Amino acid sequence: MQRAKQTERRADVAVIGGGVIGITTAICLELRGYSTAIYTAKIPFRDEPSPEFATPYAAASIKPASVTMSRQQRALAISQEIFGFLADTGSMGVRQQPHFVLHEEDHSDPEYADTVSGFCRISEIEQYPHRPNANAVFGWRFNAYFAELPVYIARCYALYESLGGVVHERSLTRETCRNLPSDVLVNCAGIGSQEIFDDQRPWMIHVGHQVLVDGLPLIRTDSGDLFSYNYTPHPDAVADGFAGEVYAYPRMDTLVLGGSRLPVALEDDWDGHIPGVSRSVGDVEVPARIVTINDELLDSYTGISIETGNLAGRYGFRPVRDPDGDGVRIERESLDGRPVIHNCGHGGAGVTLSWGSAVKACELVTEVADPAPTPLSVSREFTFARRLATRIRSDYDFGR
Ligand SMILES: Cc1cc2nc3c(=O)[nH]c(=O)nc-3n(C[C@H](O)[C@H](O)[C@H](O)COP(=O)(O)OP(=O)(O)OC[C@H]3O[C@@H](n4cnc5c(N)ncnc54)[C@H](O)[C@@H]3O)c2cc1C
The missing domain is CATH 3.30.9.10 (D-Amino Acid Oxidase, subunit A, domain 2)
Incomplete structure (x- = not known):
């Protein structure tokens, strides 16, 4: 996995956080045609785990789980379909198995x-x-569906970088977040969100x-x-x-x-x-x-x-997040006039709901920024990404 050392180029979207929600959202945005960069303190299965960095702990079954989320069944259906697609590729570390x-x-x-x-x-x-x-x-x-998580996350990062995504491994503060060179911020920092962004919900x-x-x-x-x-x-x-x-x-x-x-x-x-x-x-x-x-x-x-x-x-x-209210935070606000899309607070269902949440977050990004109409460039290893991009661009209307 290559880490960005070069001078930061401006991206359409800066994704904050590189757990399962951040990497999935960043892939989704690249497939939609945005140029993106991930800014993250840690990368799963590469950096030391710590309890507040949730992704390395996910078991990780893709099955209905107890979390509060608006339109959760829709998110689950999209996630299941994309995990099914990834299982069919045979190369992403996703399989289907009987679950009791x-x-x-x-x-x-x-x-x-x-x-x-x-x-x-x-x-x-x-x-x-x-x-x-x-x-x-x-x-x-x-x-x-079941994600063999160490393999799956590594394959997701490889796919992301082959799509042109860039990873900056760095811890951000409220202040440094404001200086990120992008038109839109997407907050996928999990528990870390609370240190960077305000949230009225518990x-x-x-x-x-x-x-x-x-x-x-x-x-x-x-x-x-x-x-x-x-x-x-x-x-x-x-x-x-x-x-x-x-x-x-x-x-x-x-x-x-x-x-x-x-x-x-x-x-x-x-x-x-x-x-x-x-x-x-x-x-x-x-x-x-x-x-x-x-x-x-x-x-x-x-x-x-x-x-x-x-x-x-x-x-x-x-x-x-907000277990007795709205639950998972997928919404838009603005920071110093720049759009911020939040995608965080997935409780025990971050892997399960990752693709549905990413599709929803992408829809919110399309409301504030247009993707470049450039054709998707993918390496031979990930040619399946063209079909995935077609589905993500046209088939998945998350709706409200
Ligand atoms: C024991 C256990 C079992 C689980 N089992 C399952 C399961 O079977 N199925 C399932 O779907 N889910 C499961 N989960 C839940 C799942 O792990 C989480 O929902 C999911 O990992 C959340 O992902 P995330 O990307 O939002 O957060 P995280 O994985 O915590 O990622 C947050 C990212 O943001 C970065 N970050 C944070 N603060 C900053 C900052 N200031 N600057 C820069 N970067 C920052 C971190 O470095 C990290 O990369 C389980 C969780 C646990 C603890």
């Missing part, structure tokens, strides 16, 4: 049943991961713990497919005072286990408290159930014991 949503209490069908592919209710408990002591398991399965974080397990075979169904799941034990069955789901997602080099979702106001420093029983994994304290329940599930279903792998614990912050 399992509960020990009965649940009615989810709202998204009609918007995901291959949705069906499960009936035979033995055919799915379950705790051996569970009396019953209810739920559904569908085919979810922000919070949802702390998420994970355990990464290396050295295990890939988890597969009986028919050989990689699979993932979310599993919610009966609240009375797990006597550790910490109810809620656990999950497992296989990456090629590691198994990602979660989860927790601890709400903390942004202005409060998280004190590290974990409700219920915790254990130390590596140097990090995590809810013990991430290991114990996932171990029961995987051992009974695949015969794989988590404890035989190399375990590393960690936690990251989901950037949640």
Whole structure:
């Protein structure tokens, strides 16, 4: 990946932030015909992760998730379609795999049943991961897109740079933001937005713990497919005072286990408290159930014991904006007379909603600046980008 060292050229649009939202938005803008530059303090999977830099923690399933967002179903539909397109290229680190949503209490069908592919209710408990002591398991399965995130993000950066995008790795302040050489600013700085731009709405974080397990075979169904799941034990069955789901997602080099979702106001420093029983994994304290329940599930279903792998614990912050109001911030305002488009605050669904949000943010940019009518130039490696550009330019009307 080449980092810009040359004198900064003026771009139509400066994208602030290089997480999944920033890189997706920047690609979308390039495909629409804008010249862009990304300004970012950190690049995922290249720079050291830190809890407030969310992208490296995403599991990263593309499936409906609990976040508040205007026209969320539209954003999800666009994202799913583009992830489907990227999966078809076979070169972007995106695949489709069976995903199971399992509960020990009965649940009615989810709202998204009609918007995901291959949705069906499960009936035979033995055919799915379950705790051996569970009396019953209810739920559904569908085919979810899944981004092999370290590969996917690296491929996105390569695509972006092949389209002509430039990356400046630098931390910005309110002041330095004002001097960026561009006609439009697009704010994709995640939690960092709060240090740069004003927002009347409240922000919070949802702390998420994970355990990464290396050295295990890939988890597969009986028919050989990689699979993932979310599993919610009966609240009375797990006597550790910490109810809620656990999950497992296989990456090629590691198994990602979660989860927790601890709400903390942004202005409060998280004190590290974990409700219920915790254990130390590596140097990090995590809810013990991430290991114990996932171990029961995987051992009974695949015969794989988590404890035989190399375990590393960690936690990251989901950037949640205005959870009881507008939610995700995709809107236009102006800073010293220059248009600013915000695209931030995606909570636990930044990967899932990335393409839909990028399309929406691009629409807001088109309201204030015209793209150059120059033909798209792409390297042979990314010829599929021409078809993607055609779709993004003509097919996706996000609407209001
Ligand atoms: C444990 C966990 C599991 C998750 N699982 C999933 C999942 O399965 N599916 C899913 O869709 N989502 C998931 N998420 C949520 C997802 O990670 C976030 O929604 C998403 O990464 C947000 O992306 P972002 O680009 O807005 O923010 P970030 O990834 O935080 O990126 C912000 C960018 O802005 C830059 N920046 C910030 N401040 C400045 C500044 N002052 N100057 C310059 N640059 C700056 C940063 O360097 C960074 O590049 C999960 C999150 C966690 C914590």
